[in-house]
Amino acid sequence: MYEGPIQDLIDELSRLPGVGPRSAQRIAFYLLDAPEEDVFKFADTLRRVKQQARFCDVCFNVSQEERCRVCRDPRRDRTVLCVVEESKDVVAIERTNEFRGLYHVLGGSISPIDGRGPADLHTRELFTRLADGEIQEVILATDPDTQGEATAAYLSRILRDFGIRVTRPASGLPVGGDLEYADQVTLGRAFEGRRSMFPETTGS
Structure with a gap:
């Protein structure tokens, strides 16, 4: 067990599909060692996914608009x-x-x-x-x-x-x-x- 935000990050990563505790630990330490701007860019991408990505009103495929590119x-x-x-x-x-x-x-x-x-x-x-x-x-x-x-x-x-x-x-x-x-x-x-x-x- 690690202390503070490192363990919190490992716990959160472990909740992802296909990511076990050991993989979560490797990812966590990769992010810890990565340049700050890369980590902030990654975090910003996650935020934008939640804010901007949606599902097509017709077929429920992932889309940025009311209708996905296939339906359009x-x-x-x-x-x-x-x-x-x-x-x-x-x-x-x-x-x-x-x-x-x-x-x-x-x-x-x-x-x-x-x-x-x-x-x-x-x-x-x-x-x-x-x-x-x-x-x-x-x-x-x-x-x-x-x-x-x-x-x-x-x-x-x-x-x-x-x-x-x-x-x-x-x-x-x-x-x-x-x-x-x-x-x-x-x-x-x-x-x-x-x-x-x-x-x-x-x-x-």
């Missing part, structure tokens, strides 16, 4: 909607250059063990977006892990009643992995070869 782009295919868990997944898919439709960010996945159900995600807003009939296909690109599969299964049951095509990226993505860690080629091919969630109604 008139060149996007507005008949295809890709549903993802987090904004980082949008970035991963955009890197493939295989998808030119729109997105809907759920803000997580269904996880009973974490006390997170459908009502805690942006599911209601998703169904509202589908009500006008413009969207013809929904791609359920949730992570290929237990929570992601449960989320995709739940959404597919609801979306069946909308009479639109519902697909899931093809196999090739590692089971139990995250979209953000998939390489561009694998993720691109998964989108290119996506499969229908309702084989008996393919093309509806």
Whole structure:
């Protein structure tokens, strides 16, 4: 245990996802040894993120404006909607250059063990977006892990009643992995070869 603000910083850093106590300690001492102007710039960036960053009013992707750059782009295919868990997944898919439709960010996945159900995600807003009939296909690109599969299964049951095509990226993505860690080629091919969630109604 250290004294004063050093230990406070280690404790705060340890709360970050993927940062354990030892990593937090290394980061804390890196910041302590770094030039003062670099640390102040880092702190100012954190402040500006909280003050200026927001979520798109339409798709809930990270944005600086009311609508994100994807929703504002008139060149996007507005008949295809890709549903993802987090904004980082949008970035991963955009890197493939295989998808030119729109997105809907759920803000997580269904996880009973974490006390997170459908009502805690942006599911209601998703169904509202589908009500006008413009969207013809929904791609359920949730992570290929237990929570992601449960989320995709739940959404597919609801979306069946909308009479639109519902697909899931093809196999090739590692089971139990995250979209953000998939390489561009694998993720691109998964989108290119996506499969229908309702084989008996393919093309509806």
